Amino acid sequence: MAKQEPQSSDEKKPINRREFLNFAWLVSLGFLSVNIAGLTYLFAMPRFKEGEFGGTITIGKPSQLPGVDAGPENFPKVKFWLSNTTEGTLALYKVCTHLGCLFNWKDQEFKFVCPCHGSQFQKNGDYIQGPAPRSLDRFVMQAIDPASGEVLAQTPADGGPMPLPANPDAVIRVNTGSRITGKSHG
Numbered sequence: 001m002a003k004q005e006p007q008s009s010d011e012k013k014p015i016n017r018r019e020f021l022n023f024a025w026l027v028s029l030g031f032l033s034v035n036i037a038g039l040t041y042l043f044a045m046p047r048f049k050e051g052e053f054g055g056t057i058t059i060g061k062p063s064q065l066p067g068v069d070a071g072p073e074n075f076p077k078v079k080f081w082l083s084n085t086t087e088g089t090l091a092l093y094k095v096c097t098h099l100g101c102l103f104n105w106k107d108q109e110f111k112f113v114c115p116c117h118g119s120q121f122q123k124n125g126d127y128i129q130g131p132a133p134r135s136l137d138r139f140v141m142q143a144i145d146p147a148s149g150e151v152l153a154q155t156p157a158d159g160g161p162m163p164l165p166a167n168p169d170a171v172i173r174v175n176t177g178s179r180i181t182g183k184s185h186g
């Protein structure tokens, strides 16, 4: 009679159905966790970098703004004209409120004129004449105390000029992700 070989303790047994399902469930859970972590990271990241259109642009100190008697300053890459008036400062979105052409500043006439259908706007963005249904849209500005981070001044909710703070070191910023619609004249 042949002698039976003892069975080795580390001999591999085939995986059964329950073990396979447990393993598959753990792998799926791992993938889900990685996906959730990735999405959380993406949402936590700011969508726009500092200085690009859609994000916040730092202009500098109040002394770096254009003079109140001068024309506005063009910021073509971030799509606004920076106007400084006796009432305060404004960042006017460069797109005409009629059909979206880019309007220009006319130094001799001291006003904005749209080349497409002739709408005109004052230096503070107010509607003068033409087919545009409203004054120019503007971005929210803030003046920040560089020492404390405190907001010293901000564009009012109606989109009027932001009064300049007394602090000469205040940092003026424009948020091109936050646009206020110009007032309708109709």
Ligand code: FES
Binding pocket: 096, 097, 098, 099, 100, 101, 114, 115, 116, 117, 118, 119, 130, 131, 132
């Ligand atoms: S798009 Fe500016 S007036 Fe028509």
